Amino acid sequence: MRHGLVPVPRSQRDDDDSGGLLLRAPIRLTGPVDAVALLREGIARRTGLPLDQTPVDTAPEVSLRVDRGGAPESYRLHVSPAGADVVGADAAGLFYGTRSLLQLLTETPAGWMWPAVDIDDAPRFAHRGLMLDVARHFFPVDVVERLIERAAALKLNVLHLHLSDDQGWRLALDRRPDLSARASQTAALGDAGGFYTRAAWDRLLACAAAHHMTVIPEIDVPGHTHAVTLAYPEVTRAPVITPEVAETIAAFGGGTPVTGEPYTGFAVGFSSLRIGETTTSDFLADVFGELASLTPGPWLHVGGDEALGTSSADYAVFIAEVTRLVRGLGKTPIAWHEAGGVADIAPGTIGQYWGFVSPRDGMDEKARGFVRAGGRLILSPADAIYLDMKYDARTPLGLTWADGPTPLERAYDWEPTAIIDGIEESDILGVEAAVWTETIRTEQDLEAMVFPRLAAAAEIAWSPAAALDWPGFRERLAVLAAGWDAAGVAYTRADGVAWITP
DSSP states (O other), rough: OOOOOSSSSSSEEEEEGGGEEEEOOOOEESSHHHHHHHHHHHHHHHHHOOOTTTTTTTEEEEEEEETTTTTTEEEEEEEETTTEEEEEHHHHHHHHHHHHHHHHOOOEEEEEEEEEEEHHHOOSSSSSEEEEESSSSOOOHHHHHHHHHHHHOOOOOOOEEEEEEEEEEEOOOOOSSSHHHHHSOGGGGGGGOOOOOOHHHHHHHHHHTTTEEEEEEEEEEEOOOHHHHHGGGGGGGGOOOOOHHHHHHHOOOOOHHHHHOOSSSOOOOOOOTTOOOOHHHHHHHHHHHHHHHHHHSSSSEEEEOTTTTTHHHHHHHHHHHHHHHHHHHTEEEEEEEEGOOTTTOTTTTTTEESSSSOOTHHHHHHHHHHHHTOEEEEEHHHHHTTTOSSTTTTTOOOOOOTSSOOOOHHSSOGHHHHHHHOOOOGGGEEEEEOOOOOOOOOOOOOOOOOHHHHHHHHHHHOOOOGGHHHHHHHHHHHHHHHHHHHHHHHHHHOOTTTOOOO
């Protein structure tokens, strides 16, 4: 029986001769209330069966439970004609076991069925993430909630939200109210902006927690700060139009950024905070102090990339200041890989590498700087898992700066430990796909660019290296995508997969 298990489990044994477990309503689901509710909802949505009926004692049982002692987030799954058992080492492991159970659901002539199987599974990396840029284009809470649910189904456990950039500021803060009042109204391409109120932010956090995802908020500094100029001009400098910025403006339009005016183009690297001034330090203390109080997770992302409008000396001073500020707030700072070149970065800062699978221009040396300072790395190679890159030349959305289009196979065909020389697997916190939204304006646009390549990134992050198999992934992905079809997900039918016609 074909199945759509993505990511591929660490260990799986199929028993094709037993016939599996036929799903008939009513069905007995037992276990923790929250886990049962999520599984029941998932089954009903996938099958349409009326699971709200009261089951009889003779109905097959699907038992969910936590049995602590295994690896974090691990689970065991057993299905036979008599019933199914899902055992998690913790609540997250139980959740991931139920996601596998949902992926295994198969429609047969006899009805919906679970194949007989034994699975023993655990993640390779602790950090398995998706970064969503809501600054270039803003996405409301319900869109992000649906993205959380679909990412969690692929066993991702981190949602990194890029909340500020030159085009807009997206989170209301009581200490700096003008950020949402004056700096949130626009977006890339001249579209309308928006921001998350405190109630909306709490709703996002609750949805993420229910799906065992940690939210990492990012406020990108000292560059990518033109929107701050609209609210607090005293902490920002005038735009610096470098040759790189001028080249981007010439290629994509959007006009030259002007102090005090919203910017809706694609250029990066022209903006900067005023570094070394008390007003700026006070601004940082207010912003990151409140952000820390709003963030239940252990990390705050400080950005630090593409600061072309900031001198090297100022950049080093700034990165040292902002990473120590975050550390003093009881959080672990994360910064893009450029910050790893700063000798005085706060010890233990996590580096996020957005360079290429084959590093160039010293990207790898800067990444190694985080490990030397006692930190670890998150790998987000742009030419593999930047999900805003075009699939091919025909793709209407997206960009091509990361060495051209990124087809699905390239998103799958890379090994995290092979990117940066001298970095061991223990130095890698995890893997994080990223989707920047310069050209992505709607939920349908987002789904088309994220899926199916997010499934490739999820398998790289979860599954053992020895289990990765492009032909096998393509077969499992085609089955998995039948569920996306049923849910109305606007994914791209990328080349190289024998997609199933609904």
